[in-house]
Amino acid sequence: xxxxxxxxxxxxxxxxxxxxxxxxxxxxxxxxxxxxxxxxxxxxxxxxxxxxxxxxxxxxxxxxxxxxxxxxxxxxxxxxxxxxxxxxxxxxxxxxxxxxxxxxxxxxxxxxxxxxxxxxxxxxxxxxxxxxxxxxxxxxxxxxxxxxxx
Amino acid sequence: xxxxxxxxxxxxxxxxxxxxxxxxxxxxxxxxxxxxxxxxxxxxxxxxxxxxxxxxxxxxxxxxxxxxxxxxxxxxxxxxxxxxxxxxxxxxxxxxxxxxxxxxxxxxxxxxxxxxxxxxxxxxxxxxxxxxxxxxxxxxxxxxxxxxxxxxxxxxxxxxxxxxxxxxxxxxxxxxxxxxxxxxxxxxxxxxxxxxxxxxxxxxxxxxxxxxxxxxxxxxxxxxxxxxxxxxxxxxxxxxxxxxxxxxxxxxxxxxxxxxxxx
Numbered sequence: 001x002x003x004x005x006x007x008x009x010x011x012x013x014x015x016x017x018x019x020x021x022x023x024x025x026x027x028x029x030x031x032x033x034x035x036x037x038x039x040x041x042x043x044x045x046x047x048x049x050x051x052x053x054x055x056x057x058x059x060x061x062x063x064x065x066x067x068x069x070x071x072x073x074x075x076x077x078x079x080x081x082x083x084x085x086x087x088x089x090x091x092x093x094x095x096x097x098x099x100x101x102x103x104x105x106x107x108x109x110x111x112x113x114x115x116x117x118x119x120x121x122x123x124x125x126x127x128x129x130x131x132x133x134x135x136x137x138x139x140x141x142x143x144x145x146x147x148x149x150x
Numbered sequence: 151x152x153x154x155x156x157x158x159x160x161x162x163x164x165x166x167x168x169x170x171x172x173x174x175x176x177x178x179x180x181x182x183x184x185x186x187x188x189x190x191x192x193x194x195x196x197x198x199x200x201x202x203x204x205x206x207x208x209x210x211x212x213x214x215x216x217x218x219x220x221x222x223x224x225x226x227x228x229x230x231x232x233x234x235x236x237x238x239x240x241x242x243x244x245x246x247x248x249x250x251x252x253x254x255x256x257x258x259x260x261x262x263x264x265x266x267x268x269x270x271x272x273x274x275x276x277x278x279x280x281x282x283x284x285x286x287x288x289x290x291x292x293x294x295x296x297x298x299x300x301x302x303x304x305x306x307x308x309x310x311x312x313x314x315x316x317x318x319x320x321x322x323x324x325x326x327x328x329x330x331x332x333x334x335x336x337x338x339x340x341x342x343x344x345x346x347x348x349x350x351x352x353x354x355x356x357x358x359x360x361x362x363x364x365x366x367x368x369x370x371x372x373x374x375x376x377x378x379x380x381x382x383x384x385x386x387x388x389x390x391x392x393x394x395x396x397x398x399x400x401x402x403x404x405x406x407x408x409x410x411x412x413x
Binding site for chain 2: 112129136
């Protein structure tokens with residue numbers, strides 16, 4: 001009995017370790033992608049510092065949700081966090097980009113870049129993410145309710 | 151359901167990578183877009199319009215084509231009244247391509263001065279609004295606009311018409327007709343010389359035409375003009391107050407009647 005409990009706790013510890021490693025790897029990959037892209041976007045960041053802050057705060061919030069989702073893997077909380085993550089992307093895109101037209105003033109020149117088309121595509125993809133997260137939650141709940149026949 | 155979820159995951163991941171890469175590369179390639187301006191040249195067309203000519207060189211070294219490039223200029227007075235407008239479209243600038251274009255704005259002085267008479271008498275600053283628009287990577291509309299002040303020198307600055315004075319020796323001649331003089335002066339602050347005729351009509355206080363006079367003038371730019379204009383009047387209708395109507399006809403513009411009261 002004591003040995004079984006010991007084995008269970010060892011298995012639980014392994015699971016947590018595995019989830020933590022997976023979360024670290026995913027978080028690192030996500031940050032790595034951001035780091036590479038930020039190098040390309042450095043000229044824009046120097047011109048519009050607020051754009052860098054906006055992207056950074058997005059990356060931080062998304063990474064936190066990503067890691068939290070991985071740590072709670074195999075539970076219903078993971079699906080809550082996945083839906084929250086997908087909704088966060090939709091909300092963030094809608095709020096941060098306002099109308100989708102970014103305006104900046106350089107001395108006497110005003111530059112306006114219209115990202116509405118890109119924004120629409122991104123919002124539609126985010127909605128696909130919401131749909132995926134909802135489907136995963138439904139799948140998880142149905143698999144819990146009905147034990148597999150075979 | 152697992153298959154559907156996996157399909158959505160793969161396709162959405164693929165689409166996200168494509169969208170981010172496309173947007174980032176489109177914005178990144180904008181730094182390899184160059185727009186250079188030549189020296190602004192002014193000339194006068196056969197229709198007596200002032201033509202502003204600006205040579206432009208557009209270099210696209212980015213990853214994508216640039217479409218719907220357009221440069222437009224609007225010239226407005228202080229009260230935002232449109233005086234001239236011109237636009238130069240370039241439909242497509244392919245990647246690695248250099249396009250030389252000439253941007254022209256035709257300024258119809260005659261039309262502008264008749265619409266906005268302040269420009270005739272007052273030195274002011276015109277507002278030159280320039281807008282560049284294009285579609286980066288053929289999908290992202292980009293627009294840059296700037297406002298520049300353009301000093302405007304009035305061709306009839308400080309325009310003054312003095313009181314009518316009867317010439318002593320001609321008084322009482324020709325059945326009530328007498329010859330008198332009216333002093334006319336102005337400063338030509340415009341960037342073009344003025345040559346033409348100035349016609350003056352003298353009306354009494356009941357709007358009866360009592361005399362006329364005409365003179366020709368040739369005033370270089372940034373020069374003063376002062377002349378005593380000979381006016382032949384019907385003395386019996388002259389009153390102590392009334393008004394002049396002045397018509398100015400030059401090679402660049404015709405204005406009038408300019409109503410100037412006298413007392």
